[in-house]
Amino acid sequence: MRVDDIVSRLGGELLGPGDTQIRALAPLDSAGPDEISFLANPKYRKQLDSTAAAAVIVGAGLTPPAGKSYIVSDAPYLYFARVAQLLHPEPQPVPGIDPRASVRSQIPASVRVEAGACIDDSVVLGEGVVVGAGSVIGRGCRIGAGTRLSANVTLYPDCVIGAQCRIHSGAVIGADGFGYARERDGRWVKIPQTGRVVIGDDVEIGANTTIDRGAMDDTVIGDGVKLDNQIQIAHNVTIGAMTAVAGCVGIAGSTRIGARCMIGGQAGIIGHLEIADDVVVSAGTLVTKSIRKAGVYTANLPLQAHGDWVREFSHLRHLDSMAARIRELEKRLDKGEAAS
Numbered sequence: 001m002r003v004d005d006i007v008s009r010l011g012g013e014l015l016g017p018g019d020t021q022i023r024a025l026a027p028l029d030s031a032g033p034d035e036i037s038f039l040a041n042p043k044y045r046k047q048l049d050s051t052a053a054a055a056v057i058v059g060a061g062l063t064p065p066a067g068k069s070y071i072v073s074d075a076p077y078l079y080f081a082r083v084a085q086l087l088h089p090e091p092q093p094v095p096g097i098d099p100r101a102s103v104r105s106q107i108p109a110s111v112r113v114e115a116g117a118c119i120d121d122s123v124v125l126g127e128g129v130v131v132g133a134g135s136v137i138g139r140g141c142r143i144g145a146g147t148r149l150s151a152n153v154t155l156y157p158d159c160v161i162g163a164q165c166r167i168h169s170g171a172v173i174g175a176d177g178f179g180y181a182r183e184r185d186g187r188w189v190k191i192p193q194t195g196r197v198v199i200g201d202d203v204e205i206g207a208n209t210t211i212d213r214g215a216m217d218d219t220v221i222g223d224g225v226k227l228d229n230q231i232q233i234a235h236n237v238t239i240g241a242m243t244a245v246a247g248c249v250g251i252a253g254s255t256r257i258g259a260r261c262m263i264g265g266q267a268g269i270i271g272h273l274e275i276a277d278d279v280v281v282s283a284g285t286l287v288t289k290s291i292r293k294a295g296v297y298t299a300n301l302p303l304q305a306h307g308d309w310v311r312e313f314s315h316l317r318h319l320d321s322m323a324a325r326i327r328e329l330e331k332r333l334d335k336g337e338a339a340s
Contacts, residue, residue, distance in 0.1 A: 154172045
């Protein structure tokens with residue numbers, strides 16, 4: 001694709017020749033003479049002088065060196081993502097039902113069902129849905145138009161998935177939530193999980209992520225939510241529209257997360273909390289109380305050498321006794337001032 005074709009489709013300001021041919025995308029430091037890259041972080045500015053990229057997407061206000069094609073954009077990384085979509089469009093699925101699949105519901109002719117997939121009774125699929133090899137869609141599920149399930153996705157009965165979603169391999173949606181009552185002798189009594197999982201439009205769910213069905217009400221994932229790999233979402237959790245959650249996050253039951261939040265990798269969120277819209281939770285943070293205001297929240301220690309950590313932790317162990325000594329000194333000082 002020519003650079004001027006990209007600009008005509010996506011906008012931006014073109015600097016330099018427009019007939020430069022682009023065949024792929026690459027980082028600045030490894031891009032070749034038929035590839036396009038981007039500069040979003042000013043600390044990599046020096047790489048502009050040495051990159052072999054045929055074209056570079058840069059931010060407004062930057063004066064790049066001559067001799068290449070540049071696309072000026074207010075949001076270079078976002079523009080790069082749009083270019084990636086142009087150069088690497090999703091392949092269009094070929095409709096049809098593989099003879100090795102099991103289909104027990106009426107489905108549109110535009111749907112693709114791959115080998116080993118199982119679709120139970122009373123399932124409703126929209127136009128253009130793809131059911132990957134070995135995937136299982138339980139009784140009564142509904143899936144919106146254009147949604148694609150990769151291989152070995154499991155939807156338990158009565159799940160609702162919106163349109164234009166992407167669900168990656170190994171995801172399990174609608175398994176029972178972790179709900180038990182305890183007998184006096186310690187035995188656990190299972191509470192039937194009778195709610196559903198309801199997922200909005202344009203949601204992406206990463207590989208091996210699990211979303212549990214509600215105990216009585218539904219577990220709800222809003223429109224445009226992006227979930228990374230290996231995330232655990234417990235029963236009756238609600239996640240607001242356009243929130244993004246990175247890998248290995250655990251969200252305990254009945255927590256409500258607002259819209260446009262960003263949850264860093266390996267964060268943990270305990271149950272029955274309220275998190276406001278536009279909250280950022282840093283990676284590795286344990287959230288133990290509700291967050292009522294938008295902002296960035298962090299609750300973890302920075303990395304340091306093991307010996308330094310052991311020494312500093314040893315000081316922490318003596319904080320109580322140190323505080324007691326300080327209080328005693330303050331009392332003595334107060335008595336001394338009073339006497340004088």
